[in-house]
Amino acid sequence: MAGLFKARLLWIGLVVVILAATLPLYVSGYVLGLLTVAYYFGVFAMAWDLLFGFAGEVNFGPTFLIGVGAYTAGILDNQYGISVYLCIVAGAAAAVVAGLVLALPALRVRGPYFGLTTLVAVLMLQNFIVVFADLTGGEIGLTIPDVISIDAGTNYWIALGFMALSAVILYGLSQSPVGLILQASGQDPVQAGALGFNIVKHKLAAFVVSAFFSGLSGALLVFYFGTASVGTVVDVSVGVQVIVAAVLGGRRTVLGAALGAIFLIVAGEFLRPTGELATFIVSTVALLAIMFVPNGFLGAALSRVRS
Amino acid sequence: MLVLQILIDGFAISALYALGATGFTLIFGVSGVLNLSHGAIMVLAAVAAWAAGSVLHASTYVGALIGVATALVAAIVTYFLIVQPIQRSSKIPHEEKEIFVLTGTLLWGIMIQELIAYFFTNNAKTVLPIVEGVVSIAGVRTPSNEIFTAVVCCLVILLLWGLVNRTRTGKVVLAASMNPRGVTLLGYELTSVYVVVWSIYGVLAGIAGVLLGMFLGVSSYSVGPLTASAFSIVVLGGLGSVSGSLIAAFVVGYLETLTAYLVSPAYRTIPALLLLVAVMYVRPQGLLGRR
Numbered sequence: 001m002a003g004l005f006k007a008r009l010l011w012i013g014l015v016v017v018i019l020a021a022t023l024p025l026y027v028s029g030y031v032l033g034l035l036t037v038a039y040y041f042g043v044f045a046m047a048w049d050l051l052f053g054f055a056g057e058v059n060f061g062p063t064f065l066i067g068v069g070a071y072t073a074g075i076l077d078n079q080y081g082i083s084v085y086l087c088i089v090a091g092a093a094a095a096v097v098a099g100l101v102l103a104l105p106a107l108r109v110r111g112p113y114f115g116l117t118t119l120v121a122v123l124m125l126q127n128f129i130v131v132f133a134d135l136t137g138g139e140i141g142l143t144i145p146d147v148i149s150i151d152a153g154t155n156y157w158i159a160l161g162f163m164a165l166s167a168v169i170l171y172g173l174s175q176s177p178v179g180l181i182l183q184a185s186g187q188d189p190v191q192a193g194a195l196g197f198n199i200v201k202h203k204l205a206a207f208v209v210s211a212f213f214s215g216l217s218g219a220l221l222v223f224y225f226g227t228a229s230v231g232t233v234v235d236v237s238v239g240v241q242v243i244v245a246a247v248l249g250g251r252r253t254v255l256g257a258a259l260g261a262i263f264l265i266v267a268g269e270f271l272r273p274t275g276e277l278a279t280f281i282v283s284t285v286a287l288l289a290i291m292f293v294p295n296g297f298l299g300a301a302l303s304r305v306r307s
Numbered sequence: 308m309l310v311l312q313i314l315i316d317g318f319a320i321s322a323l324y325a326l327g328a329t330g331f332t333l334i335f336g337v338s339g340v341l342n343l344s345h346g347a348i349m350v351l352a353a354v355a356a357w358a359a360g361s362v363l364h365a366s367t368y369v370g371a372l373i374g375v376a377t378a379l380v381a382a383i384v385t386y387f388l389i390v391q392p393i394q395r396s397s398k399i400p401h402e403e404k405e406i407f408v409l410t411g412t413l414l415w416g417i418m419i420q421e422l423i424a425y426f427f428t429n430n431a432k433t434v435l436p437i438v439e440g441v442v443s444i445a446g447v448r449t450p451s452n453e454i455f456t457a458v459v460c461c462l463v464i465l466l467l468w469g470l471v472n473r474t475r476t477g478k479v480v481l482a483a484s485m486n487p488r489g490v491t492l493l494g495y496e497l498t499s500v501y502v503v504v505w506s507i508y509g510v511l512a513g514i515a516g517v518l519l520g521m522f523l524g525v526s527s528y529s530v531g532p533l534t535a536s537a538f539s540i541v542v543l544g545g546l547g548s549v550s551g552s553l554i555a556a557f558v559v560g561y562l563e564t565l566t567a568y569l570v571s572p573a574y575r576t577i578p579a580l581l582l583l584v585a586v587m588y589v590r591p592q593g594l595l596g597r598r
Contacts, residue, residue, distance in 0.1 A: 058406045105588045115409070116542050117587050120580060123535055127577050187402065236531055240413060247410060251403075280421035287414040290407060291392055294399045 013255070017164045024153035032156040036224060038265035039159035042258030043166045043217035045245040047210040050170055052243075053252035054179055055206040056186020057107070061118035062214060062242045064102065067125050067234035069095035069215025074142045074228040075135060084146045088219040095215020096208055103207040107200055119236070126234050141229030148223045155224055162220060163258060166213050171254045173209065182206055183252070244286045250296025259297060312447050313561075313568050319453045321560025322460035323518055327533070328540040328552040329464060330511035336547035337484040337504045340390055340408055344416030345512065346533030347423075348385070352378035352513040353520030354423050357432040367437045371517045374434070378513025379506060381419070386505040389415050391498075416530060424527040434520035456518045463514055464553070467507070471549075480504055484547070536576075539583050545593030554594060558582070 024032055048062045073091030076082050082090075102121050107114070129136045136142055149155055173179055185192040185199040193199050222228040232238065241264060249260025264282065271278035293300050331345050356374030359365040365373065389411045393399065399407050436452040443449070471477035483490045483500045491497055519525055519533075540559050544551030559579045567575040586593065 052406070056402075058409070060409075105591075108591065113542075113546075113587070113591050115406075116538065117584075117591075119535070120539065120542075120583055120587065123539075123576075124580050124584065127574075127580060131574060131577065236535075237417075240417070243410060244414070276421065276425050280418055280425065283414045283417045283421065287389075287411060287418065290410055290414070291389075291396070294396065294407065 009255070013164075013167070017160065020160055021157065024156055029152035032152045034265065034269055035262070036152075036156050036159040037221070038262040039163040039258075040217045040221040040224070041242065041245065041261040041265055042163050043213055044242045045249065045257035045261040046166060046170050046254050047213040047217070048242050049246045049249075049251060049254050049257040050174060051206055051210045052246065053254070053257075054174055054182040054186060055203045056183075057203060057207075058115040059118045059207075059210070060115045060243075061102075061120075061122040061239060063234050063236070063239040064118060064121040064125055065095045065099055065211045065214035066218035066221075066238075066242075067122070067129075067230075068098040068218075070218035070222045070228050070233040071129065071136060071142065072215075073219035074144050074222045077144050077146050077223075078137075078142055079135070081145070084148055084223055087146075088216065088223065091219030092212055092216040095211045095218070098215075099207050099211025100204070103204055103211075107203055107207070122234065122236055122239060126230055126236075129230055129234065137228070139230065141227050141231075142222075144222055144226050144228065146223065147226055148220070158220070159224070162217070166217070167255060167258060170209070170213065174252075174254050178202065178205070244283075244290075247294075248286055248289050248296055250299030250302070253296065253298040253302065256296050256298030263297075308446060309568065311445055313564050315444060315447055315449055315453070316568075317557075317561040317564035319457045319522070320564055321557040322457045322464075323515060323522065324536065324540055324560050325553050325556035326460045326463060326511060326518070327515040328537045328544070328556050329467060329549055330508035330515075331537045332541045332544065332547060332549055332552045333511075334504055334508050335541070336549065337480060338390075338501050339405070341405075341412075341538075341546075342385065342390075342508075343409055343413040343534055343538075344385055344389075344419060345537050346530040346535075347416035347419035348378050348381045348509070348512045349516035349519065349533050350423060350525045350527060350530050351381055351419055352516030353434055353525040354427055354432060356434045356517045356520055358427065360435050367435050370434065371437060374517040374520070375510055375513035378516055379509035382505045382509025382512065383502065385412065385415060386501060391501075416534065420527045420530040427527075429527050431524045431526040432520065433524035434517060436521040452521055456522050459514065459518060463511065467511070470507070476503060480507075539579065542593055543579075543583055543586055545595040548593070548595040551593055551595030 023035070044062055044066055048059060051057050051059050069091040072094035073087040076087045076090055077084065102118065105117070130138050133139070148158060181192065181197050181202050184195070185197060185202055189199050218233055221233065225232065242261070245261035245264045246257040247260070248263065249258065250256030267285070268278055268282055271281050274281060289296070295303060327349060331342060334340050334342055352374040355377035356370045359370035359373040360367060390408055393407045393411050394404055436455070438451040438455040440451045441448050442451055442454065471481055479490060479495055479500055480503060483495075483497065487497055490500065516525070536559070540555045541552050543559065544553070544555030562578045562582065563575045566578050
């Protein structure tokens with residue numbers, strides 16, 4: 001049954017993406033803008049899930065990778081006026097380098113220490129952005145002169161296409177032999193090592209892939225926003241949102257993480273009339289979800305199909 | 308003169324940091340829980356003390372007591388409502404309990420923070436100090452409140468040391484941090500040990516929160532930075548090592564004060580973070596941590 005479901009998942013996903021692609025024909029630009037952001041967040045959450053759900057490493061600093069990608073792309077565009085696409089590629093590359101610098105020493109430590117190191121990395125990045133305000137725009141944010149497109153529909157399609165492509169790659173990776181080894185080394189590193197797999201190498205690869213997609217998505221997001229600020233791409237609370245999205249959607253499902261992110265962003269928008277209580281309600285729902293449905297939406301659905 | 312000023316100011320800040328981080332590290336040492344709602348509980352205590360003073364017109368002593376009591380209740384509620392259900396849940400695999408407790412307490416902290424912001428706004432609140440006035444120490448004008456803060460912090464830490472090392476309850480707590488199963492075999496209920504630890508933590512975080520409210524003032528925005536600073540001090544000192552966090556608190560406190568006085572207040576947190584990164588690279592278990 002599980003195998004059948006997985007094969008069917010591809011078709012379900014394809015139908016959903018095609019349906020989603022027709023949205024610009026009949027919904028307002030406001031909804032499209034909301035979903036565009038949600039899709040980029042979906043990529044953040046999927047990239048995080050690859051690291052946590054499969055490699056078993058808790059990365060408390062997804063925004064370190066996102067922020068490095070976003071700010072590199074933004075600064076290159078702002079200071080040197082390089083073409084948008086080169087900036088985005090450079091942003092992704094910078095995120096990969098930053099991921100390597102962070103992961104090489106961090107992976108030597110286990111459990112909470114890894115999480116702590118990644119959290120400290122975010123705080124450092126945040127401080128540097130504020131200190132080097134001339135370059136980064138500081139607390140006010142960085143203005144980005146260029147955008148990919150001003151058309152809401154085009155931006156939406158780019159985001160949707162990017163998310164779908166990332167989902168295929170990340171999901172494919174998680175189901176491949178490499179994904180299995182990652183899962184094994186996450187759950188029992190000693191046994192996986194005893195089977196002859198190089199755990200550090202695999203985890204490092206997972207970190208690099210995660211960093212690449214986080215950075216790429218972060219760079220695309222700033223070119224959609226036209227601005228990069230600490231509050232939107234670096235702050236710890238953004239990272240928390242990414243983590244909550246992934247756990248809410250379902251760990252070890254990759255696709256669930258994207259669903260969780262879309263849910264969180266859309267729910268936050270629906271709760272806007274409640275004003276200051278919106279964050280409170282979202283946190284409460286997320287807390288109840290991780291306590292009572294720890295496997296997340298997709299995880300719970302999958303286990304129901306299996307039984 | 309400047310040297311003396313840095314020494315005095317640094318001491319008060321460090322003592323406050325030490326008090327805030329001690330409870331945090333105690334819980335980790337005994338039950339392996341990193342409580343990320345720490346900052347929220349500290350701010351809650353300060354805001355409760357502030358509200359008691361300015362809304363209910365209670366005296367400063369009563370206000371401070373209300374603040375500490377609020378933190379105590381919040382800590383126990385955190386344990387029974389968030390931490391224990393997650394630890395006992397059969398749906399969460401054992402090796403993932405840690406991340407669930409982290410995420411759970413983090414969300415819980417955000418909930419407390421948002422409620423504070425909703426009912427008492429985001430504005431900074433300064434609790435009326437218990438001791439007022441200024442004294443001169445060898446020519447340096449120092450607020451009495453600053454000295455009061457340092458003295459109370461040191462006294463409370465001493466008391467804690469006595470409690471852990473000299474009383475029967477303290478010894479059970481210490482034993483539980485070394486070998487939980489051994490303690491249960493001796494007939495102690497682990498849950499009650501944890502309740503004791505969380506109560507101690509609540510009182511410590513409450514006192515630290517109220518003192519912080521008197522010394523620097525708090526707002527719901529301080530929640531994140533407070534958790535982060537307790538976190539970095541505890542990591543620097545070594546997770547679970549109380550003496551390690553005391554040393555680390557003074558290192559961080561003085562580093563920040565030195566930077567604030569000699570370089571610029573804007574950069575005050577950076578050297579401590581750099582030191583933290585350096586320590587993580589060279590000695591990931593922290594100054595006095597065990598792995």
